[in-house]
Amino acid sequence: MNLNIAVIAGDGIGPEIVREARKVLDRVFARFGHTAVYTDVLMGGASIDACGVPLTDEAIETCRRSDAVLMGSIGGDPRTSPWYRLDPTLRPEAGLLKIRKALGLYANLRPAYLFQELAESCPLAAREGGRSFDLIIVRELTGGLYFGERWTKVIDGQRVACDTLTYSEGEIRRVMKTAFEIARKRQGRVCSVDKANVLDSSRLWRAVAEEVAAGYPDVSLSHMFVDNAAMQLVLNPEQFDVVVTENMFGDILSDEAAEITGSIGMLSSASLNETGFGLYEPAHGSAPDIAGKNVANPIATILSAAMMLRYSFGLQEEAEAIENAVRKTLSDGFRSHDLMPRGRDADLTGLTAQSCSEMGDRVAERI
Numbered sequence: 001m002n003l004n005i006a007v008i009a010g011d012g013i014g015p016e017i018v019r020e021a022r023k024v025l026d027r028v029f030a031r032f033g034h035t036a037v038y039t040d041v042l043m044g045g046a047s048i049d050a051c052g053v054p055l056t057d058e059a060i061e062t063c064r065r066s067d068a069v070l071m072g073s074i075g076g077d078p079r080t081s082p083w084y085r086l087d088p089t090l091r092p093e094a095g096l097l098k099i100r101k102a103l104g105l106y107a108n109l110r111p112a113y114l115f116q117e118l119a120e121s122c123p124l125a126a127r128e129g130g131r132s133f134d135l136i137i138v139r140e141l142t143g144g145l146y147f148g149e150r151w152t153k154v155i156d157g158q159r160v161a162c163d164t165l166t167y168s169e170g171e172i173r174r175v176m177k178t179a180f181e182i183a184r185k186r187q188g189r190v191c192s193v194d195k196a197n198v199l200d201s202s203r204l205w206r207a208v209a210e211e212v213a214a215g216y217p218d219v220s221l222s223h224m225f226v227d228n229a230a231m232q233l234v235l236n237p238e239q240f241d242v243v244v245t246e247n248m249f250g251d252i253l254s255d256e257a258a259e260i261t262g263s264i265g266m267l268s269s270a271s272l273n274e275t276g277f278g279l280y281e282p283a284h285g286s287a288p289d290i291a292g293k294n295v296a297n298p299i300a301t302i303l304s305a306a307m308m309l310r311y312s313f314g315l316q317e318e319a320e321a322i323e324n325a326v327r328k329t330l331s332d333g334f335r336s337h338d339l340m341p342r343g344r345d346a347d348l349t350g351l352t353a354q355s356c357s358e359m360g361d362r363v364a365e366r367i
């Protein structure tokens with residue numbers, strides 16, 4: 001295949017981790033006989049510095065013309081960076097909202113799984129002595145509470161604020177279909193999370209989920225209230241395969257799911273539209289505290305590149321080659337700095353600390 005990939009390195013550790021993901025991708029392309037053209041695109045703080053805005057129309061067009069977008073992360077330290085003295089619509093994060101909207105990226109995929117090699121860093125492990133889970137949260141990304149009508153005004157002498165949560169059946173159906181298609185490629189189980197005992201929008205959500213499920217007899221559907229889902233993720237994450245939910249519930253649950261893995265530097269994410277076009281990025285931010293030091297963990301970005309191969313290009317074997325290489329790197333004892341055990345016994349673990357670029361080398365040479 002000939003692939004056109006737009007690359008948004010971004011801010012902070014973004015350029016360092018994207019460099020390693022490209023290193024691994026190049027190895028995969030050489031091994032499997034594909035060619036790729038990368039086009040660099042500015043977004044976030046880097047775009048503010050160069051163009052005065054977090055995302056230009058030209059940058060959006062470049063992404064639109066590509067087959068997929070690979071991103072590092074954007075943003076700086078809000079306490080010290082001059083970007084955060086700008087109007088909120090001109091800050092780095094505004095670029096992310098704009099690109100999601102412009103490209104129609106309505107489904108956010110956030111896998112959360114436990115690498116057995118890192119099981120000791122899972123906060124649930126201590127309590128039950130060993131865990132194994134592998135789930136993916138599909139979060140609706142362009143509707144719901146974050147995009148509803150909102151206002152603040154004074155009524156009867158006191159300030160009143162209102163946010164609205166609106167969904168059309170079309171918006172629910174398309175994200176539901178994405179979840180069912182993904183379940184088909186996994187263990188065939190969808191859990192739809194809502195608050196249908198209280199919210200009208202959730203009752204519609206549940207009804208549409210049932211309608212979509214009728215077209216997927218090979219996939220099972222269950223429903224769970226969001227408060228229970230928050231508990232179950234901590235109590236028994238093994239029960240989940242694909243979790244699909246609306247924007248705000250998904251925002252909260254996907255961060256909770258990330259935390260129970262104990263390794264934020266390992267988690268990838270994808271945002272997709274109806275055609276399978278996607279933007280792929282790590283779940284973590286731009287980590288300004290360690291930027292430029294070559295100590296960041298590039299694995300979340302490398303695994304995001306694997307998701308890109310699987311979901312936008314249908315290159316299953318190539319995606320697995322990356323995932324297996326990451327696993328082998330860990331089982332061979334290589335760790336980025338964030339994954340090294342802390343404390344007195346760290347020297348006795350037999351693990352080898354690696355810089356960001358060395359970690360990229362270790363994965364690439366295992367493809």
Ligand code: NAD
Nearest residue numbers: 073074075076077265284285286287288289290296297338
């Ligand atoms: P963060 O994820 O950047 O960092 C939180 C902590 O995790 C820090 O101590 C950091 O050093 C560490 N960390 C994160 N990624 C790491 C990695 N790959 N390797 C090793 N350590 C890593 O979150 P934050 O500090 O809250 O946010 C920093 C900036 O990132 C902010 O400007 C925020 O808006 C932005 N952000 C961007 C995105 C995105 O681009 N999609 C997402 C979240 C946050």
